[in-house]
Amino acid sequence: MLEDVVMPNGMNPEVLEHIMNPQNYGKLESPSGVGLGLDEKTGEYVVFYVEVKDEQLIRSRFATNGCQDTVVIGSMFTQMIEGKTVEYAKSALAKIDEKLGVVTPQQKICANMVLEAFIASLINIQNIQSGAKEEMHVTKMQESCEVEDV
Amino acid sequence: MSKLYQAKHELWLKVLYSSFAIANEKIKSDLYDFAMIQFRHLKWIGSDILANNQDYNYDRNFSLNKLESVHEIIHNLIVEIKSTQKAYAKTELFERVTTDENYLIEYCEEILKTQDLDIKVTAFNLERCYGNLSQAQIDAFSLFLFEESYKEYELILVYAWMQARTNDLLQFNVYQDLIDESQFHLKSFSNMMADLGILTLPRELHEMTYKITDLKKFIIAGIAEEEAAKEMCKALSRDINDEKLSKFFDFINYQESYHIALMKKLL
Numbered sequence: 193m194l195e196d197v198v199m200p201n202g203m204n205p206e207v208l209e210h211i212m213n214p215q216n217y218g219k220l221e222s223p224s225g226v227g228l229g230l231d232e233k234t235g236e237y238v239v240f241y242v243e244v245k246d247e248q249l250i251r252s253r254f255a256t257n258g259c260q261d262t263v264v265i266g267s268m269f270t271q272m273i274e275g276k277t278v279e280y281a282k283s284a285l286a287k288i289d290e291k292l293g294v295v296t297p298q299q300k301i302c303a304n305m306v307l308e309a310f311i312a313s314l315i316n317i318q319n320i321q322s323g324a325k326e327e328m329h330v331t332k333m334q335e336s337c338e339v340e341d342v
Numbered sequence: 343m344s345k346l347y348q349a350k351h352e353l354w355l356k357v358l359y360s361s362f363a364i365a366n367e368k369i370k371s372d373l374y375d376f377a378m379i380q381f382r383h384l385k386w387i388g389s390d391i392l393a394n395n396q397d398y399n400y401d402r403n404f405s406l407n408k409l410e411s412v413h414e415i416i417h418n419l420i421v422e423i424k425s426t427q428k429a430y431a432k433t434e435l436f437e438r439v440t441t442d443e444n445y446l447i448e449y450c451e452e453i454l455k456t457q458d459l460d461i462k463v464t465a466f467n468l469e470r471c472y473g474n475l476s477q478a479q480i481d482a483f484s485l486f487l488f489e490e491s492y493k494e495y496e497l498i499l500v501y502a503w504m505q506a507r508t509n510d511l512l513q514f515n516v517y518q519d520l521i522d523e524s525q526f527h528l529k530s531f532s533n534m535m536a537d538l539g540i541l542t543l544p545r546e547l548h549e550m551t552y553k554i555t556d557l558k559k560f561i562i563a564g565i566a567e568e569e570a571a572k573e574m575c576k577a578l579s580r581d582i583n584d585e586k587l588s589k590f591f592d593f594i595n596y597q598e599s600y601h602i603a604l605m606k607k608l609l
Binding site: 208211212213214217218219234235237239255256257259260263 | 405468484485488489492496540542545547548550551560563566
């Protein structure tokens with residue numbers, strides 16, 4: 193499945209479909225974990241909800257105030273991991289990262305925000321299991337989307 | 343009441359996107375006016391909710407019906423209005439709302455009686471043709487429209503949220519100006535999306551987007567976004583091989599400049 197992923201580097205039919213009908217967009221009412229990837233400079237964020245049972249990602253949802261690239265990547269990524277194990281999802285992060293070699297710096301930052309939000313949702317689960325009262329885990333992005341074109 | 347607010351939010355969008363989807367200029371214009379009335383209803387219902395120390399949100403739970411003919415859209419709209427009306431209370435506000443909507447239903451029923459108006463809807467056909475634009479230009483144009491139509495919808499709702507919660511007259515008036523401007527931009531961009539066959543609803547707003555806790559930070563980020571939109575308009579105006587479209591993007595670019603001036607008044 194990972195081999196079929198096409199990054200949003202053009203307006204092919206798959207990308208158009210993800211833009212017009214983002215998959216898994218929204219929130220979960222009773223998530224196991226909630227993560228936030230936040231770009232403090234621009235105020236852009238991705239919030240990621242996961243429902244995990246027996247180490248399996250039952251459902252995931254995401255929402256963002258960011259650009260269409262973020263929406264497309266979030267839509268693709270949530271489709272990739274749905275129904276898979278947490279371990280698979282973690283390996284998917286590395287594989288999707290490899291694919292980002294061909295996209296613009298802005299698109300890579302958008303993708304990182306989706307991925308960091310996902311990781312933050314897993315950290316949130318761990319923290320809750322350790323007894324912490326954490327509504328969501330927040331990861332502040334190292335890089336901002338406000339980068340120069342290269 | 344918050345469920346009713348959600349239903350009215352959805353009905354505003356249903357009337358609005360019916361207007362965008364239909365190519366007949368008279369019906370498009372009339373439905374747009376009705377959509378603006380729906381938006382005012384939403385504002386009044388929101389005010390009542392806040393006055394009763396309750397709150398509402400911008401949750402939504404519907405997708406756009408990609409119907410294929412004018413009569414299908416109009417018939418669907420009548421069904422949606424009647425369904426929403428079942429939840430209305432017997433108050434002065436909802437008497438007004440019902441009167442407005444019953445007039446809209448009568449207007450729609452007149453359209454259904456006229457077979458000549460039942461033409462095919464092309465707003466959802468994904469053809470993506472526009473004058474003499476090349477495929478690369480259409481790609482850039484499409485991306486701009488998806489990006490900016492979401493942004494305008496977001497701004498309308500964020501400013502409406504802030505307007506409903508301020509007692510400052512200057513702020514109230516600036517929010518109103520910004521809402522009006524974004525309504526116009528949303529209309530312009532969405533009608534272009536319909537021309538391209540890619541009409542789609544902007545995605546739902548998460549509460550973190552509209553529950554603004556730091557106005558100054560929000561305005562500064564908003565100004566940066568307006569600057570980015572200006573650059574996109576300039577690039578499209580320069581690169582797109584269509585004189586009419588280039589002039590339109592120049593026009594939008596100048597409007598964005600004044601938005602920044604308006605936003606600075608909020609600082």
